[in-house]
Amino acid sequence: MIADVPRRAPSSPLAAQIRVISALFMRELLTRFGRSRVGYIWLIGEPLMLALMISALHWASGSHLPNDLPTFLFYGMGYVPFLMFRSIASRGAAAVTSNISLLxxxxxxxxxxxxxxxxxxxxxxxxxxxxxxxxGMLTIGEIPHHPGQLILGLVLSALLGHGLAMLLGSLQVFVEFTERLVHPFTYILMPISAPFYMVETMPPNVREMLLWNPLVHINEMNRWSMFGDRIVPHYDLGYVMIWVLGLNLLGMAGLRAARPRLSMSD
Structure with a gap:
């Protein structure tokens, strides 16, 4: 008598794609950091050193943030969310041309x-x-004013970067030199995205121009979520949602248009 060989139960297309994304996620993790702990240590050390350096310069200048805002936490919490957006936009955009063989x-x-x-x-x-x-909680007792909204701000920053990454990645398929413009573009965004200053401190005409940038709204929301009424926030959640939705729709349309132009010979 021949025993029945167990077969894998059929799965839905969604479950299959989740398995694919999970496998790709592990591949990306190993590709970026390898099996050494040095990569993970540097990942944490880079933003910590930058926040320390800016805080030290701010302290050495003899100036103080308004309402006794903690200097290290203020600059750290401004830089890391922007670092997330920049990393997603730049590294994500490169995912198309650097992984053609996987297609x-x-x-x-x-x-x-x-x-x-x-x-x-x-x-x-x-x-x-x-x-x-x-x-911040352990050293100076700084507890986030609105943790839920802080998480929402980080998610919106990631989604904004994701939409931009899809759009830039698809543009690289049609216009090759776009790849060289991604990094300069994300660096140019830093000074006009308010990661290191509050919009309230800017002149009214400059403030109006800055608020065209959705990243400014996200950074302002994150600061208020962290420090509460010690700052005067300027943000519009609906405006950010329009940008997130628009960039992601354009990005997905771009990927759909780019796919037929890719070939294994590229």
Whole structure:
């Protein structure tokens, strides 16, 4: 008598894609950090050193933040969310051209590659934010004013970066030199995204121009969520949602248009 060989139960397309994204996520994790702990240590050390350096310069200048805001936490919580956006936008955009060989597998799509890489960047940077918040709680007793809204701000920053990454990644397929513009573009965004200053301190005409940038709204919301009424926030959640929805729709349309132009010979 021949025993029946157990067979895997059929799964839904959604479950299959989740398995694909999970496998791609682990591949991205190993590709970026390898099996050494040095990569993970540097990942945490870079933003910590930058926050320390800016805080030290601020302290040496003899100036103080209004309402006794903690200097290290203020600059750290401003830089890390922007670092997440920049990492998602720049590294995610490169996911298309650097993983063309994976498209040989019919179950892998461009969107899968984007999602896997950008989830990794999001989780890494959210871990850094959690460390900054925990450090503030343990050292100076600084508790987030609105933790739920802080998490929402970080998610919106990640989604904004994801949409931009899809759009830039698809543009690289049509216009090759776009790849060289991604990093300069994300660095140019830093001074006009208010990661290191409050919009309230800007002149009214400058403030109006800055508020065209959705990242400014997110940074302002994050600061209020962290420090509460010690700052005067300027943000519009609806405006940010329009940008997130628009960039992600354009990005997905771009990936759909780019896919037929890719070939294994690229």
């Amino acid at each position: 040989f597998h019919r179950s892998i799509t461009l969107l899968d590659l984007m999602i896997a890489r950008n989830i990794m960047e999001t989780l890494v940077c959210m871990t850094l934010v959690a460390l900054f918040v925990l450090g």
